[in-house]
Amino acid sequence: MVAELWVEKHRPSKVDEYVFRDQRLKTQVQNWIKEKTIPHLCMTGPAGTGKSSLAKVLLNEIGVDPGDILYVNASDNTGIDNVRDKIQVFASTIPNGEFKVILLEEADYLSPNAQGGLRRVLEDNADCCRFIFTGNLGHKIIPAIKSRCQEIVLKDLDLESFKLRMAEILVAEDVEISDEDILDTYIKATYPDLRKCINLMQMNTQNNVLLSPAANDSSTADWQIKAIDLIKRGDISSARKLIVEQIRSEEFEDFYRLCYRNLDWWGKTEEQQEQAILTIREGLVKHTSCADPEINLSATLIQLAKIAK
Secondary structure, three states, X not given: OOOOOHHHHOOOOOHXXXXXXXXXXXXXXXXXXXXXXXXXXXXXXXXXXXXXXXXXXXXHHHOXXXXXXEEEEHHHOOOHHHHHHHHHHHHHOOOOOOOEEEEEEOHXXXXXXXXXXXXXXXXXXXXXXXXXXXXXXXXXXXXXXXXXXXXXXXXXXXXXXXXXXXXXXHHHOOOEOOOHHHHHHHHHHHOOOHHHHHHHHXXXXXXXXXXXXXXXXXXXXXXXXXXXXXXHOOOHHHHHHHHHHHOOHHHHHHXXXXXXXXXXXXXXXXXXXXXXXXXXHHHHHHHOOOOOHHHHHHHHHHXXXXXXX
């Protein structure tokens, strides 16, 4: 029997199960559910912050007929043909219930022409069809789409709420941890991506025990988890070698941010942490102009290691 994915098993289906960032958004969602309708929505924010989950909570709580929902992943087809041949046809047909919903995920992947082609579709079918756009990069969704939607920007989940959610899942799955520092390592490596943290914890759980990165040398142990574990144990040299070997081009800036969020890695005193901030800033500035970003990151980590001594 194939094990059920935790990220799907623990995905919220009701408004009370969803962790909201602020009371204002929660109240607005509750009002939509009470009224049994929604406007066009545009949800943006970092990966794993709950955009798709919130959309599906709304559809479930409002009670939209499954036959009235079209799921589209824009990254699969970014061109105008997808808009004309698939979305427009669905939007123009008569719904089974009160209205249809097109959930267009990763809308920031759509070409500007394809997005432009959606403007008229939103307006012409507003009486029987609603659109929900989701995307990581809000600035890539054209203003003409945003102006026709109610925009929701989902920011990073509060760190304490993030930790609490991870702990709740481990309890629900009857998973033990030998040391609280193990869970902290997973959280630091993945925050604010809730989905990534849940997946990594499941992949590194054996016999109902969450393994530390050092105890699991298999490919399921994310390189960031291993690197952070090495940093926390003071082996910054090994961590540096692992990082520059494994990091992908799109992960550099996120890793600088990770170093900044965890200044206590580089020292406990205020002076050490101030020096670390200046070093991280210098590394990030040079990242955009350096011919080899791996060399630049490696040099930054060497400087941070000297501060931590």
